Amino acid sequence: MKSKLTCTFLSLATLLFSQNTPPTISNVALVLGANNHLIIQYDLADEEGDAVEIAFRATGQGGLLFDYETSNATGDFGPNIAPGAGKQIQWDFSAYAGAQSDFRIMLVASDNQPLDIQALVDQVDSTRLKDDLTFIEGVRHRTAGVAHLEAVKDFIEMRFQESNLETYRQEFNYGSYLAANIIGRMIGTESEGTVYIHDGHFDTVSNAPGADDNGSAVAGVLEALRILAPYASKKTIKFIGFDLEETGLTGSARYVQSGILPGETIAGVVNHEMIGYYTEVPNTQELPGGFEIIFPDVVNALAADEFRGNFITNVGGGFSSSLANSFAAAAAQYVPDLKVVTLQPSFLIPDLSRSDHASFWQANIPAIMLTDGAEFRNHNYHTPNDKVETINFTFMQNVVKATVATLAELAGVQHSTSWWGETAFFTAADEALECGLHVSPNPVRGEIQLFWGDCLHGIFDVSLSDTNGKVVFDKKLDSGKASSFQIDAQPFAPGLYFLQVKSGQKKWLEKIVVE
Known part of the structure; x- marks a missing residue:
């Protein structure tokens, strides 16, 4: 949080028997056929053997909205598609052939079963939260802890990639430091231009390992992602790690200024800001000056509980009130053990504007802050004592559960994938490419083709790692000797891999699926 100075078994069984598994699509191949036809081959699985409804959507390469006309397609899409291998869709893209550009394709598989949000919520795992936070803990500051700061950035980015998000960095300079917001886009299947954001900043002040501030938030965002990513949602959910919150909300302000994509409407932001400190000891919850005047009913309720620090504060008033009410209602329904104190100020209060949600407020975008109260409860705030052992993971788990329920309801998460x-x-090796790395095809069954633009000069490093971090390919290349390179993927086991290319201060990370 920004300093004021810088302004058991039974539950598992219930889960297994209360919600079946959504259908899945795998082994997708996109083949260019004759006469401007795209052939989409895929396998379809459903554990219960139910008939599945397949939706097929298309847009231009890198397109935000799937707005191409696909009603002339034929084959295995629509309702009542039987599970099995070798499914095929053919699409005549003649209407778009003149552009000579590539396509972005989406397939959606639904068994039209209702989603059991309670079963989803119950998957949130306190052990995973602790494991992630244990890695994240450590000074993450642009001058005092750069190495670990960069490692955490890579960690967030890798987790986004593993979850099949459209992942990228919004980079910008802050003095001599190259800052980066890490963004993962879980693309909506119906109203993809409508976006909900779940965020937490990952940087710290220079002297604190930042377990609560704000490693707890980052771990919470990653756990919410783990639960939600296997499902499809009608609306888009963006998971964001913001940089430079501690310098005055710099990262989120930059995102609001230039990171919202044309065609996107941000419907709501759920900002985690310190979600791990909890105590039942009386008189441990302090309050900012003037709260008894602005929120007398809240203060009276806290006084009746002897000012115990045993609740999460849900901040969002005015145009954010509906979002705050949605979180409070979801918590009450799905996580009754979580005590929520909702604050809905009718005017700007500095102590309630000290995190990244405030950047969205400034742009009249609905946003809420979920917080344990920072230094008004946790006296380890901005000190070397802000460590994992001070975190209450049951409390943190409950906050994440309520967040998952809120996002599932608002974004329209479905029992589908x-x-x-x-x-x-239409990308040839000798084509004039923009500065950067280009990979084709993906998924791959034979050779991975790498092409690079004019910005790669001299020697650069290429490595390929599996999801366990094992490096399966590592080579230095000379851009002066070739403009492309091929990696034989046949020796690699089928699965997800991460291709990393380093050239000087530049770095690219691409997800590769080997089939």
Whole structure:
């Protein structure tokens, strides 16, 4: 949080028997056929053997909205598609052939069963939260802890990639430091231009390991992602790690200024800001000056409980009131053990504007802050004592549960899954490419083709790692000797891999699926 100075078994059984598994799409191949036809081959699985409804959508390469006309497609899509291998869709894209550009394709598989949000919520795992926070803990400051700061950035980015999000960095300079917001886009399947954001900043002040501030938030965002990512949602959910919150909300302000994509409407932001400190000891919850005047009913309720620090504060008034009410209602329904204190100020209060939600407030975008209260409860705030051993993981787990329920309801998470990918039909090795790394095809069954633009000069490093971090390919390349390179993927086991290319201060990370 920004300093004021810088302004058991039974539950598992219930889960297994109360909600079946959504259908899945795998082994997708995008093939260029004759006469401007795209052939989409895929396998369809459903553990219960139910008939599945398949939706097929398309847009241009890198497109935000799937707005291409696909009603002329034929084959295995629509309702009542039987599970099995070798499914095929053919699409005549003649209406878009003149652009000679590639396509982004989405397939959605639904068994039209209701989603059991309670079963979803119950998957939130306190052990995973602790494991992630144990890694994240440590000074993450642009001058005092750069190495660990960069490691945490990479960690967040890798987790986004593993969850099949459209992942990228919004980079900008802050003095000599290259700052980066880490963004993962879980693309909506119906109203993808409508976006809900779940965020937490990952930086710390220079002297604190930042377990609560704000490693607890980052771990919470990653756990919410783990629960939600296997499902499709009608609306888009963006998971964001913000940089430089401690310098005055710099990262989130930059995102609001230039990171919201044309065609996106941000419907709401759920900002985690310190969600791990909890105590039942009386008189441990302090309050900012003037709260007894602004929120007399809240203060009276806290006094009746002897000012115990045993609740999460849910901050969002005015145009954010509906979002705050949605969180409070979801917590009451799905996580009754979580005590929520909702504050809905009718005017700007500095002590309630000290985190990244305030950047969205400034742009009239609905946003809430979920917080344990920072230094008004946790006296380890901004000190070397802000460590994992001070965190209450049951409390933290409950906050994440309520967040998952809120996002599932608002974004329209469905009992379905989705797949998206891009073709590489019109990208040739000798084509003048923009500065950066280009990978084709993906998914791959034979060779991975790498192309690079004019910004790669001299020697650069190429490595390929599996999801366990094991490096399966590592080589230095010379851009002066070739403009492309091929990696034989046949020796690699099928699965998800991460391709990393380093050239000087530049770095690219690409997700590769080997089939």
